[in-house]
Amino acid sequence: MNRIFSTWVLISVWILSANNIYAQACCSGGTPLSSSLGIQSISAKSVNIQLAYDYNTQQDLVARNRKLDDDRRIRNTHSTLLRGTYAINRKFSFSTLFSFVTQEEKIQSTFGDNLKSSTGLGDMAALLQYQVIAKNDIEWTLAAGVKLPIGATDRLDKDLGILLNPDLQPGTGALDYLFGLNVSYNHIFKPNLTFLYVTTIRLTSPADRFGGQLRYEFGNEWQNIFGFKDSYALKSFILNPSLLMRYRVTGMDESNGQMVANTSGHWLHLVPGVDFLLSPLWSIGLSGEIPIYRNLDGTQLTTSYRLKLTLDYTLRYNNK
DSSP states (O other): OHHHHHHHHHHHHHHHHHTSTTOOBTTOSSSOOGGGSOOOOOOTTEEEEEEEEEEEEEEEEEETTEEOSOOSEEEEEEEEEEEEEEEOSSSEEEEEEEEEEEEEEEEEETTEEEEEEEEEEOOEEEEEEEEEEEETTEEEEEEEEEEEOOSOOOOBOTTTOSBOOGGGSSSOOSOEEEEEEEEEEOSSSSTTOEEEEEEEEEEOOOEEETTTTEEEEOOOEEEEEEEEEOOEEOSSSEEEEEEEEEEEEEOOOEETTEEOSSOOEEEEEEEEEEEEEOSSSEEEEEEEEEEEEEEESSEEEEEEEEEEEEEEEEEEOOOO
8 A cells, every 4th residue: 555655656746847837848758869860862782870979958948939038947968879771772771770868957946956867778760761763863762660669768866766757768668650751952053052851750659657657658740851952072071061941840748648738849940060071981070950940839948059970981882
């Protein structure tokens, strides 16, 4: 009896903490897998490996579309991403993405700072890609796959000794379904200018918490990335600058079948970046994200800015 009572007390504390005015962050659920899948077309019989570090700092408290003058809560997410892509032939390729994530949260109050953190293996994604069109400077690639719940979901609050909120766990604990489309038009206006459009959909499923007594599900997600990439040949390397926009929409989270307030919205970010092609095999990339527009459900802590550093290696081989 005492065990049952204690369990329900812990669940009640978790629910109360998860539904306060600072309930969720816009990039909740650990690693940003959907935006890092890299739906792409590569040459047949090629292997592409990318190692990336993604830093996302969330310091803006936003009510609907208005930023509030409140900096009492800060959250930083550090994600290390390893992605591998193998082009089986001219049409089909297969990608996997593994992640390791650290999340840090600090809440300031009159009683002192409340620090929370979690570190561990994040979820992984597997994606099958099919190149529909590849001719006359036009490429269309379709993708479908799953996000597998191999990430950690058992990290505890060191002060209270209870499970951290789902949006502070490295993994989500749920199987999700992924769908995507990559469209590129080369030689727009000038020989090396490319227009790029990538859209991804993530359909979520619920995950059990507290031994099955609580079911939590993150909202479905739809992302659109569009813009231009260019290329310039320099003396010792090739410079590929890009200017993209990311439009992201998420649905509301659910807890035991009930909608969770402060968990959905619309985000529009500017994404400038540059790639340095050091050789036919190696390249280094740097990109950032700057919020332009946000229209959120209720009040949420959301991204202030974001940085990503990538190291890319591509091996091409054939029978010759």
